[in-house]
Amino acid sequence: MQEVITLDYGSGGKKTSSLIDEIILPVLGNPALSQLGDGAVVDGGKSLVFSTDSFVVDPYFFPGGDIGKLSVCGTVNDVAMAGGRPRYLSLSLIIEEGLPADDLRRIIDSVGAAAKQAGVEVVTGDTKVVEHGKGDGIFINTSGIGTLVCPGLTPAAIRAGDKVLVSGTVGDHGTAVMLARDPMLAGGEIRSDCAPLNELAQKLYSLGSDLRVLRDPTRGGAATTLCEFAESAGLTIELDEGSIPVDPAVRGACDMLGLDPMYCANEGKLLAVVSSEKAQEALDILRCDELGEEASIIGEVTEAHGARVIMKTSFGGSRILTKLAGAQLPRIC
Amino acid sequence: MQEVITLDYGSGGKKTSSLIDEIILPVLGNPALSQLGDGAVVDGGKSLVFSTDSFVVDPYFFPGGDIGKLSVCGTVNDVAMAGGRPRYLSLSLIIEEGLPADDLRRIIDSVGAAAKQAGVEVVTGDTKVVEHGKGDGIFINTSGIGTLVCPGLTPAAIRAGDKVLVSGTVGDHGTAVMLARDPMLAGGEIRSDCAPLNELAQKLYSLGSDLRVLRDPTRGGAATTLCEFAESAGLTIELDEGSIPVDPAVRGACDMLGLDPMYCANEGKLLAVVSSEKAQEALDILRCDELGEEASIIGEVTEAHGARVIMKTSFGGSRILTKLAGAQLPRIC
Numbered sequence: 311m312q313e314v315i316t317l318d319y320g321s322g323g324k325k326t327s328s329l330i331d332e333i334i335l336p337v338l339g340n341p342a343l344s345q346l347g348d349g350a351v352v353d354g355g356k357s358l359v360f361s362t363d364s365f366v367v368d369p370y371f372f373p374g375g376d377i378g379k380l381s382v383c384g385t386v387n388d389v390a391m392a393g394g395r396p397r398y399l400s401l402s403l404i405i406e407e408g409l410p411a412d413d414l415r416r417i418i419d420s421v422g423a424a425a426k427q428a429g430v431e432v433v434t435g436d437t438k439v440v441e442h443g444k445g446d447g448i449f450i451n452t453s454g455i456g457t458l459v460c461p462g463l464t465p466a467a468i469r470a471g472d473k474v475l476v477s478g479t480v481g482d483h484g485t486a487v488m489l490a491r492d493p494m495l496a497g498g499e500i501r502s503d504c505a506p507l508n509e510l511a512q513k514l515y516s517l518g519s520d521l522r523v524l525r526d527p528t529r530g531g532a533a534t535t536l537c538e539f540a541e542s543a544g545l546t547i548e549l550d551e552g553s554i555p556v557d558p559a560v561r562g563a564c565d566m567l568g569l570d571p572m573y574c575a576n577e578g579k580l581l582a583v584v585s586s587e588k589a590q591e592a593l594d595i596l597r598c599d600e601l602g603e604e605a606s607i608i609g610e611v612t613e614a615h616g617a618r619v620i621m622k623t624s625f626g627g628s629r630i631l632t633k634l635a636g637a638q639l640p641r642i643c
Numbered sequence: 644m645q646e647v648i649t650l651d652y653g654s655g656g657k658k659t660s661s662l663i664d665e666i667i668l669p670v671l672g673n674p675a676l677s678q679l680g681d682g683a684v685v686d687g688g689k690s691l692v693f694s695t696d697s698f699v700v701d702p703y704f705f706p707g708g709d710i711g712k713l714s715v716c717g718t719v720n721d722v723a724m725a726g727g728r729p730r731y732l733s734l735s736l737i738i739e740e741g742l743p744a745d746d747l748r749r750i751i752d753s754v755g756a757a758a759k760q761a762g763v764e765v766v767t768g769d770t771k772v773v774e775h776g777k778g779d780g781i782f783i784n785t786s787g788i789g790t791l792v793c794p795g796l797t798p799a800a801i802r803a804g805d806k807v808l809v810s811g812t813v814g815d816h817g818t819a820v821m822l823a824r825d826p827m828l829a830g831g832e833i834r835s836d837c838a839p840l841n842e843l844a845q846k847l848y849s850l851g852s853d854l855r856v857l858r859d860p861t862r863g864g865a866a867t868t869l870c871e872f873a874e875s876a877g878l879t880i881e882l883d884e885g886s887i888p889v890d891p892a893v894r895g896a897c898d899m900l901g902l903d904p905m906y907c908a909n910e911g912k913l914l915a916v917v918s919s920e921k922a923q924e925a926l927d928i929l930r931c932d933e934l935g936e937e938a939s940i941i942g943e944v945t946e947a948h949g950a951r952v953i954m955k956t957s958f959g960g961s962r963i964l965t966k967l968a969g970a971q972l973p974r975i976c
Contacts, residue, residue: 362768421671434694439652
């Protein structure tokens, strides 16, 4: 750890892990928290999934969504990735003095629309206002409760021979937000993929224990999530670059900005690891849903090279993918 | 509503109510949210209490506590006031770039100690970092889940003849934080009362339906909470000023600062409305607990003057108390 917290510690990559490992877990660790999943499974009569996320995206309006929609989808997706059917959300606003009331109205409308789409209710909330210059427009925290319907989703369940699937193009959200920050680049066709994935996840739950793990690759992108999978499972994930769906406009923008779509946040995509036997069925399930039309099997799990993610490039080479180091994309969600 | 959000909207008083009534509830209202209680009661197999709070207190270290302790106690207390036994917390950090890592360590240690004291587990979390100048050191959101053990606590259950109790001195937290902001005034004896009230609340649950409602009067202070009770019940609350416990040092500081302890936040006190028959029993329960030693019956509910809070002063006069208007004490929790 450095002696002051820098933006890198919020990247969702290596430094975020070090902050959690060195400061949070030694004090607060317990079996539920230490899993570091998207949500915690806790017992509340029947088992529940509980998740939280604070959203600080800059700008708070962007093509394809806004911080209101994002704050619902992000937590709904975290609950769903942990095997839960999301039911209830909390909504907590930290508003910077001077926020236009019309912006707040528009954001709350988005919260309402996204909650309706996802089939969840906002049941409790809080509002704080901080002085001008002590915040940035609006930050939103949502926490979510769901009923556990698909227990046992964990990277520890991954086995050699399993296939890795993605539900669609990678990098759309991160790229859309980066472009929205620059007046010279804004106004293009790239939109955030921000969407609630709970219905899509629910369909995959039918695979039972052949579905090993689900995760929505937000900060740090698909590459960082897959590194976490490989690390937890102690296995190699071998990816086929040619099979990873990337929107051509996103690829072009990333090339221009010096970004890699595999490290750009997604807010409406999931990664699934599925047994080899059920991989085609999982692919069919995903492709039958509007949110999974461009799903693809992008790689497989082996024991070849230990706990690593290896990308076989389109040119026949291969390279090792590591977790995002530092803040490629600060404040992307 | 004004056209921009000002600090007044975060005061916990009238303007916060107007923001919620005009912007939030028309879009997101549902039976659970529209109660505007400290926590929502939702059904998750057995009934659960779910609550959320974001903490933006300035400064984040103050006599008697810090933002870490506050963020645990605040949510634990909200769950307990809604009749729940708090069990699980989420913890979401919004850190400003440049926060000393040692400050974060100290805050997380406080979270751990307070969680242990309250008997709750932090089971899920999130960490974001924003640029220097876009936050203020650290903001923390906690959400909490509890098992509903005392259903039916609501201001609507208040009846004429009921007694109003407070568990101890009012205004300690708000005054301590205000003094901590001023280098000329800091270093005195006044400490925040920040404490988990779940054990104390649990003891009051034994009163059954004679316990009408519980609330921890944070932002807006005891006066604002009592106004909310009177408004919801459509009844008059008549307070006896002489019976309201105020620490002499707090009273002196408030006189100097031009504040009223009845409008200063508390973080370790509860207000209870109890049937006349059980009021003495409630007082005995409170006084037997370390956190309720200075409990007092401070008033009674009548039908005399409609939905109002009236303070009978020590000088034989009376005045109407209204909800806090504007930001007497911004960023107090």
